Amino acid sequence: IEDGECIFIDGGTSSSYMFELLQDRPITIVTTNHLCSSLIRSQIKARIIMVGGLYMTDFAMTYGATAIKQISEYNFDRCFITCVGVGLNENQSYATEIETKEIKSTACKKSKHRYLLTDHSKIDVIGFCTLKPLDYFDKIFCDQKNEGFEYPANFNFS
Numbered sequence: 186i187e188d189g190e191c192i193f194i195d196g197g198t199s200s201s202y203m204f205e206l207l208q209d210r211p212i213t214i215v216t217t218n219h220l221c222s223s224l225i226r227s228q229i230k231a232r233i234i235m236v237g238g239l240y241m242t243d244f245a246m247t248y249g250a251t252a253i254k255q256i257s258e259y260n261f262d263r264c265f266i267t268c269v270g271v272g273l274n275e276n277q278s279y280a281t282e283i284e285t286k287e288i289k290s291t292a293c294k295k296s297k298h299r300y301l302l303t304d305h306s307k308i309d310v311i312g313f314c315t316l317k318p319l320d321y322f323d324k325i326f327c328d329q330k331n332e333g334f335e336y337p338a339n340f341n342f343s
Contacts, residue, residue, distance in 0.1 A: 186212060190262035193292040194218055196246030196285065197267035199302045207231060215259055217246045217288055234259075241284065248284040256291045264296035266322075270310030271303050273334055276319050278303075279312025286314045293317065301325040308334060 186192060191213040194200045201220040208214070208229040214221075215234045222235060238252030266289045270279040278301055280286040293299050301322040308331050319325060325340045 186210065186263060188212065191215065191259065193256070193259070193261045193264035193296060194221070195265060195267045195289060195292065195302075196220075196241075196244045197302075199304060200265055200267050203265060203302070208233070215256070215261070217248065217252055217256075219245045219247065239284075241282075244281075244285065246285070246288075248282075248288050253287055253291050256288065257295060259295060261292065261296035263298045263300065264292040265300050265302055266293065266316075267302050268307060268316055269312040270307050271301075271319065271325075272311050273309060273319075273336065275311070276337070277311075278316040278319060278322075279310070280314040280316045281312055283314055286316055289316060293321075298323045304328045305331050 188211045194204050194214055194216040196218040200218055204221040205224045208231045211230045213232045217236045236247050236252050236255050238247035239249035241248050268278040269281040299322050305328055319337050322339060327340060327342055330342055
């Protein structure tokens, strides 16, 4: 992430950790993730835009027509998308709800670079809604490898 960029951070706990690190950078962060609002420190360098819309209590995020319209008005250098599951054999990522899928898809369409954030517990989990093929993402970030799986080249582990 370069100074001056505009990025989208999706809902979820994984992306809230990223937000916490990035708020001290001179960038613009657009997010539907309202977990992030409690993480904002008094002295930050980032410009933060909290997306409005209907509030989904299960995920502490906004969704719906208002959120989609607002996101579609921005142009992102990068978007960081979370998922409920990753099907390696199917080459697919999955979302839990159709409402969250639409938010993620809109942010991806408006972004130059797309990244998927997941953790090892979501590998080989098929979710309710098909999101995007794994090769749609520039990189996929995962916390660790699970033994016995063959990962695509765009997977990165930390």
